[in-house]
Amino acid sequence: MEKLTQTTAQFATTTLEPHPNAFSGLESPWPVQPPYPDEKVAQNDALTAKRPRLNTCGGCDARWKGAKVCHCSARGCHQTFSTVTLFDLHRSAEGDHGSCKDPATMRNGKTGEPLMSFREGVWRGPAMTEEQKVAKYGGKA
Known part of the structure; x- marks a missing residue:
């Protein structure tokens, strides 16, 4: 050769x-x-x-990164959530194909605290307290 x-x-x-x-x-x-x-x-x-891939929605201008981040593409919603759990909480079985609840109005049934807060374009759960961080990750409070 x-x-x-x-x-x-x-x-x-x-x-x-x-x-x-x-x-x-x-x-x-x-x-x-x-x-x-x-x-x-x-x-x-x-x-x-x-590096995480940048995801986009074809029905709105939302952009997000992360494997656990969820975006609701239902008509009139187009909200982005930091976890699948928060996404599922905002969905309701009402209507023929289900419906979306407004994340800003959702409250914890026990404490009355908001379930989610809107930070950096994404609906997120409440921040962990120092005690929760120690319990989950170890270390000092």
């Missing part, structure tokens, strides 16, 4: 040797190459893959 020349993503020309175990005429003349000839490019791509 002859040597082949390939231009990489960084526009540098490299000469590639065929793989020593390649069968002449049965496989591609191009040897197997790593997806990124430059290690830095591979690291940057790995970092990008870990």
Whole structure:
């Protein structure tokens, strides 16, 4: 097999040797190459893959990130919630296809406190107290 020349993503020309175990005429003349000839490019791509994807709604201008964030696309609602639980709480079985409750008017049945607060474009549950954080994560209060 002859040597082949390939231009990489960084526009540098490299000469590639065929793989020593390649069968002449049965496989591609191009040897197997790593997806990124430059290690830095591979690291940057790995970092990008870990970033949460930006999601959008086709019926409104909402944008959100996060695997647990939920957006209600029901007509007249288009609210975004930080968890599936909060999304489920705002839905009601009333009507042919269910309906949405206004998150601002929903209250805790025991304390009367609001169930959710609107922060940074998302309906979120109440902030954890120091005691709750210690109980969940350990450490000092």
